[in-house]
Amino acid sequence: MNTSAIQKILKHGLTNAVLIFIICQLTSLANASNTDDSKHKHAILQAQNGHYSQALTTLKYLGNKHSKPNRFFYDYISILGWAGEYPQITNHAKDLPLKQAPRYVLNTLAIAYRQQLHYARAENVYRVMGKRFPGFLDGKIGLGLVYVDQNKVNLAENVLLPLKKSHPDNVDLLNAIAYLHEVQSNLIASLSIYQRLLTINPNDPLILRKKILTLNSIGASHLANSMIKDPSLFSKDELARIRTNMAAHQIRWAGIPPEQEEDHFDEIEIAIHTLKKNIRDFRSEFGATSPFTLNAQFDLLVALRNRLRMNETISLYKELITANIKVPAYVQIAVCDAHLYLENPDKAEACYLDVKQAVSQENINLDLSLFYAYIENEKPDTAQAWIKQVAAKQPPYIWGKGVKPLRKPNPKKTQSETIAALSIAYADNLQEAEQQIEALHQLAPYNTDLRKELANIDYWRGWPRKAQGEYDIGLTQEPKHLGLRMGQARNQLALKQYEEAEISIDSLFGLYPENKGIAVQNKLWGIHNMREFKTEVNISDSNSASNNLRKSDNGSRSLDISSYLYTRPINYNFRIYAHQHHSQAKFKGGDGRLNHIGGGFEYTAPTMFLMAEVHQNEYIRQYQGAKNRLAYSINGRFTPSDHWSVSFSQESLSSQTPLAALYFDGTYAKSLSMGIQYRWHESRTAGLQHAYLDFSDGNKRHSLNGFWKEQWYSQYNYKFSTRVDLYSSTNLKADEINRNSDDVTTTPYFNPEMDFSGSIALENEWLSWRRHEDSFYQRLILSTGFYTQAGYIPSGSKGEAPVQEALDNKLKYGTGNTWGLQYEHRWTFNDRFELIYGAKRANKRYDLKDELSSSYYLLLDWRF
Numbered sequence: 001m002n003t004s005a006i007q008k009i010l011k012h013g014l015t016n017a018v019l020i021f022i023i024c025q026l027t028s029l030a031n032a033s034n035t036d037d038s039k040h041k042h043a044i045l046q047a048q049n050g051h052y053s054q055a056l057t058t059l060k061y062l063g064n065k066h067s068k069p070n071r072f073f074y075d076y077i078s079i080l081g082w083a084g085e086y087p088q089i090t091n092h093a094k095d096l097p098l099k100q101a102p103r104y105v106l107n108t109l110a111i112a113y114r115q116q117l118h119y120a121r122a123e124n125v126y127r128v129m130g131k132r133f134p135g136f137l138d139g140k141i142g143l144g145l146v147y148v149d150q151n152k153v154n155l156a157e158n159v160l161l162p163l164k165k166s167h168p169d170n171v172d173l174l175n176a177i178a179y180l181h182e183v184q185s186n187l188i189a190s191l192s193i194y195q196r197l198l199t200i201n202p203n204d205p206l207i208l209r210k211k212i213l214t215l216n217s218i219g220a221s222h223l224a225n226s227m228i229k230d231p232s233l234f235s236k237d238e239l240a241r242i243r244t245n246m247a248a249h250q251i252r253w254a255g256i257p258p259e260q261e262e263d264h265f266d267e268i269e270i271a272i273h274t275l276k277k278n279i280r281d282f283r284s285e286f287g288a289t290s291p292f293t294l295n296a297q298f299d300l301l302v303a304l305r306n307r308l309r310m311n312e313t314i315s316l317y318k319e320l321i322t323a324n325i326k327v328p329a330y331v332q333i334a335v336c337d338a339h340l341y342l343e344n345p346d347k348a349e350a351c352y353l354d355v356k357q358a359v360s361q362e363n364i365n366l367d368l369s370l371f372y373a374y375i376e377n378e379k380p381d382t383a384q385a386w387i388k389q390v391a392a393k394q395p396p397y398i399w400g401k402g403v404k405p406l407r408k409p410n411p412k413k414t415q416s417e418t419i420a421a422l423s424i425a426y427a428d429n430l431q432e433a434e435q436q437i438e439a440l441h442q443l444a445p446y447n448t449d450l451r452k453e454l455a456n457i458d459y460w461r462g463w464p465r466k467a468q469g470e471y472d473i474g475l476t477q478e479p480k481h482l483g484l485r486m487g488q489a490r491n492q493l494a495l496k497q498y499e500e501a502e503i504s505i506d507s508l509f510g511l512y513p514e515n516k517g518i519a520v521q522n523k524l525w526g527i528h529n530m531r532e533f534k535t536e537v538n539i540s541d542s543n544s545a546s547n548n549l550r551k552s553d554n555g556s557r558s559l560d561i562s563s564y565l566y567t568r569p570i571n572y573n574f575r576i577y578a579h580q581h582h583s584q585a586k587f588k589g590g591d592g593r594l595n596h597i598g599g600g601f602e603y604t605a606p607t608m609f610l611m612a613e614v615h616q617n618e619y620i621r622q623y624q625g626a627k628n629r630l631a632y633s634i635n636g637r638f639t640p641s642d643h644w645s646v647s648f649s650q651e652s653l654s655s656q657t658p659l660a661a662l663y664f665d666g667t668y669a670k671s672l673s674m675g676i677q678y679r680w681h682e683s684r685t686a687g688l689q690h691a692y693l694d695f696s697d698g699n700k701r702h703s704l705n706g707f708w709k710e711q712w713y714s715q716y717n718y719k720f721s722t723r724v725d726l727y728s729s730t731n732l733k734a735d736e737i738n739r740n741s742d743d744v745t746t747t748p749y750f751n752p753e754m755d756f757s758g759s760i761a762l763e764n765e766w767l768s769w770r771r772h773e774d775s776f777y778q779r780l781i782l783s784t785g786f787y788t789q790a791g792y793i794p795s796g797s798k799g800e801a802p803v804q805e806a807l808d809n810k811l812k813y814g815t816g817n818t819w820g821l822q823y824e825h826r827w828t829f830n831d832r833f834e835l836i837y838g839a840k841r842a843n844k845r846y847d848l849k850d851e852l853s854s855s856y857y858l859l860l861d862w863r864f
Helices: 002-046 050-067 071-083 086-091 103-115 120-132 137-149 153-164 171-183 189-200 205-217 221-226 237-251 267-286 293-307 310-322 329-341 347-359 363-375 380-393 411-424 430-443 448-460 464-478 482-494 496-512 514-528 659-665 802-807
Strands: 395-398 405-410 532-542 557-566 574-587 591-602 608-621 624-637 644-651 669-682 684-695 700-714 716-733 752-771 774-790 813-828 835-846 849-861
Touching: 002 050, 002 071, 050 071, 086 103, 103 120, 103 137, 120 137, 137 153, 137 171, 153 171, 153 849, 171 189, 189 205, 221 237, 221 774, 237 293, 267 293, 293 310, 293 329, 293 644, 310 329, 329 347, 329 363, 347 363, 363 380, 363 411, 363 514, 380 411, 405 411, 405 557, 411 430, 411 448, 430 448, 448 700, 464 482, 482 496, 482 514, 532 644, 574 608, 574 659, 574 813, 591 659, 608 659, 624 774, 752 813
Parallel strands: none
Antiparallel strands: 395 405, 532 557, 532 849, 557 574, 574 591, 591 608, 608 624, 624 644, 644 669, 669 684, 684 700, 700 716, 716 752, 752 774, 774 813, 813 835, 835 849
């Protein structure tokens, strides 16, 4: 075989071998590919069945086996996403070309970035997806979610909201929009989305859970609780939070006036019952010091305060403090309120100040409560300064939110300014307080709270009829206004509309027995219907005997006691009373005495006051012993308006009969009087009275007196006023001269032909102490004046110098000075007891001579 043949054979064999090798290699590759596909498919099935670990092992091997990126690697990334292995996904990000990787891989990568809070990277991936796959809805939803994550709500709205029109029932889109609304705190909108999702899938427990939690967040905790069918959907904390919110909302609802007033405590009682159950359950489930348990106790304390169960409020607070539990400010305020309600203003004031020191945030309700603590602590100056500061800090308007915010008047500004005006009234400067209240009322004429305060000012100023007009208008505007109804009830009592007052007070007290203002009115109504005892005692000493004043009104020493005992009111307007009066005096020539025992009735009506009495009088007649006289007296007062009043009296044995007249010659007087008085307000009053006395010895006395009282300064603890009095009288049977004899005849009692006097008194009153209904006042009255007497003729004979001088008219008229100094204490207790006592030193004029007298007096008024 030649060389050429051998070469051909070798060449042909090599070719066949290469072909055979290539065929073998291709066959091997095909078999390997078939094996990888099989493994891949098996791994996918494993992942679909939740066996992520085995599937990921296979896919990782396949992905690494081939050059990256490859389809096995892409599926490996996708299954990592299924398994929630987001850190591993992002670790392979460098092997994932954004411009080449399939859509599902990019979506997995973006989700992994988002789950690890790499929002900027996630946003970048979603933007690439948006460009490569513009119709991919999940990519758009994901981009919107990433915008929401970054609080780019405007960009999120631009992406998500337009999609809702074309995909109204897409669950993922609706969830994304709900998330957007939640971030915007637009819980109502998110609630609407959840409702739409439940319409699409009523049995979706996660959406139902979100809906219930959203309802709880917006304050519909009761509705949320009613929708819980499967508590296992919620954590213990979430369930406890719903119960906590339910109780808190129940407390707030209790502040809404119910349709039926008798139910006004029903809601708060439910809250208290709920809170007590929550406390028991939370202690068992979370422990005694858990936030849920403590929160329930805090809310219970507030609820007890709102229910006016103040002793329980303080007891619970003490339990918390004993357990070393720090109590939040809003709970401390409730404790302060309890101290104030229980009439412990010292503790209340200190408590409020502690809260203010601990809390930097402004709290108008706390500031107003502190004002009332100052008032109850008898610190009106501090209270006035404080409330003015509080009112000044309040803005006149409240502004809403948004592009075009609405403006409305600030009710707290009006409230604080109203209380500032009332603080002036509490300090007894009623005129200025009324001016400020009227100014506020003109700005808000339909504000019933201001009208109530205006009516209250009228009542305090002594104008109950004017006040009633304001109450009527206010109650026409708002018939259920509690403050107006309370004011009207009190005013009806002042108007002596007793039957109406009883109906009003009984109705209010039946509905609101715990209300302090109503309780006070009910107490005062009860006091009005009690028995009453009044007595007045006067003792005086003078120098009339040493100064040879035979005709002194009171003798050299006198005692006067007058007492009344009244029954309870009968048929609202009547009272029966017994009256005892004892009077005695030491004169030059003997001791006079009068005992008066009588009984009668008192009638009180809106415009009329009337007393009628029949009495037996026993008096001592010089040299003749005891004498008796039966008599009657009628006196009354007609009050047609808030300003005018007319008084009248008639007595068959006048209380103005001089005791000397009875003693020396048995002379007594019948009397008739009529007076008129005009009262502008609490600071100014004037009156005029005419009296006529018809003496049994033939004397006729006419007297006219008038007064003007003006209060110039009025503040809480000091008042200064002046009173001017003018008096004049004439006597028909004055001291006479018997022209046919040498004797001068005179009456045994002081009886000038005419006299005229005038005086001015400077009255000072101090409030030295007050605690709620108890008080102590001091008064000092300084007075000075003059007295002019005409027709004075001393007893004696014509030849005697004093008589002859009078006959020659040299002493026909005489004028002298008078003065007085009076000091007094006044105590009041519990609105039922009043005690007044004092002393007076005075100088009077009788027959042109001075009489110095010292008198001591006591007045007692007791309701029992």
